Amino acid sequence: MRCNSSNTTKRPTIGFIVYYSAFFLLCLFPLKGFSQDGDRTVDALVEMGFENVGWADDGNERIYTLQNSAYRLNGVGIGKAVDVIREIGLPEGKPCRIIVLDNNIPQISLCFLPVWEDSVYTGERRDWHVSYDLGGTWKKMRKVKKKNSSLFKVDILVYPQLSFKNLIITQIYQALFDLSPAIEVSLWKGMKLTGQLVIPVYNDGYGRLEEVVHPGHLTVSQSFRLPYNVFGKLTAGFFNANQYGVDLDMAYRFRDERFSLLARVGATGNGYWDAFTYHYDPTISFTWTLGGSFYWPQYNTQFNLKVERYLQKEVGAKFEVIRHFRYCSIGLYAMKAKGININGGWRFQVALPPYKYKRTKHWPRVMLSRNFGILYNAGNEQQYYKQYKAEASDNIMKENSFNPYFIKSELLNF
Structure with a gap:
């Protein structure tokens, strides 16, 4: 005597497994690229002497934090950081924000919205908006691990x-x-x-x-x-x-x-x-x-x-x-x-x-x-x-x- 049930179990076919495995790997490739860009940017900023450097990407905006401990003048130091982020850490087709810290306290943020000139994606210094407004992103960065901490130095x-x-x-x-x-x-x-x-x-x-x-x-x-x-x-x-x-x-x-x-x-x-x-x-x-x-x-x-x-x-x-x-x-x-x-x-x-x-x-x-x-x-x-x-x-x-x-x-x- 068999027990009949309306629910039956089907074994996944080989084609089904291959399809979803390929889809999963394709999704990972761009994330890996984003991670490499962000990590490389953080490492470059740390190498220059910046402290409390971190990054995050929520899909809508990429965020960096940093503290200028490398240059005596904040304007010069922040400008150098913008140049590095523009060269190797700028996401394509979405906003990017830099939150500048002082002793781990957020002071200002610089926000860049994508600009296209002659089909070339740019992020020149003039394109960054500077403000006391953190854009609601600071809460996301509080739990992000930062490199080269300024504490106890x-x-x-x-x-x-x-x-x-x-x-x-x-x-x-x-x-x-x-x-x-x-x-x-x-x-x-x-x-x-x-x-x-x-x-x-x-x-x-x-x-x-x-x-x-x-x-x-x-x-x-x-x-x-x-x-x-x-x-x-x-x-x-x-x-x-x-x-x-x-x-x-x-x-x-x-x-x-x-x-x-x-x-x-x-x-x-x-x-x-x-x-x-x-x-x-x-x-x-x-x-x-x-x-x-x-x-x-x-x-x-x-x-x-x-x-x-x-x-x-x-x-x-x-x-x-x-x-x-x-x-x-x-x-x-x-x-x-x-x-x-x-x-x-x-x-x-x-x-x-x-x-x-x-x-x-x-x-x-x-x-x-x-x-x-x-x-x-x-x-x-x-x-x-x-x-x-x-x-x-x-x-x-x-x-x-x-x-x-x-x-x-x-x-x-x-």
Whole structure:
């Protein structure tokens, strides 16, 4: 007696097996090609010295991540990366996006849409759109394994520091020149630890405390990016201007990326180093900044207007205009508080050579700081309008280094 069933099992024929095997292999061939292109591009970028390099392809868009650790100037480094991706890693017939990181935090993205000229597929520098918008792709890249991680790698940056003042009628200038090496290392995403040592080279009129070796900036900072293009950094430790405490710096970038809102608040106290002994006043006071910024892309010029509370508790307004070039940033500023004379001056920041450097395996890199700057107090104000710098690397040139309009101009003018 047989059991009858409506379901019968058919053995696959040899032709059926051959057909589907061939179909499966044909599907794998283009994927293998995509993988080879992406892997070759990542390896080439790592060989050049870029860090946190990865890639992914979801069928609709190819995505690369990278961090410029090979070139002193971000615009130059990103341009070199675009050239490599164009030559060996550009997908055919679909968009490509580059997400640029800073200490593993996404800053900007460059997006390329396919362009055909005379039946030739191109990806020239001028064809890439630069923006703070990540295009919804960053979530896809979080789980992608990246090569040449920046974590736990040590940089030793030597900061040349020059101060001068004109307060004695019989002497043109009194001057102070220091070489201040700083160890900078990242221990997790967005975090940076800085330990700086101030080594006096020349001191004329700046007092006994500046005659001896003493610590400079000793800080730990955490950078972050929130939704809606909100960027921030929280820093704690020992700052300059004889301050210690906590500082929070925030910026919101509008959809029209020429406009930004700026906010900053600090809770700090007074203190100073006598060699390696720290003396401090436990009284904490608050400083803050609230303002806006406009960027004029045609001339790479930035205009800032802020209301601020300074270290002597005076509240005033500050206006800045800063022109950014490839190798330097130059600006003018003016400040006015109620009952206090107007003050102003100029400032500049210059990129220091060498402009290209490469890390040898995991050995610490020793080099000059990325740039050198001076702020000139033309009003000779000695008591009011005082501010501090939370991190040794903070300056006007660094603040503009990921500006989409500035990066785009660097791509076009290389």
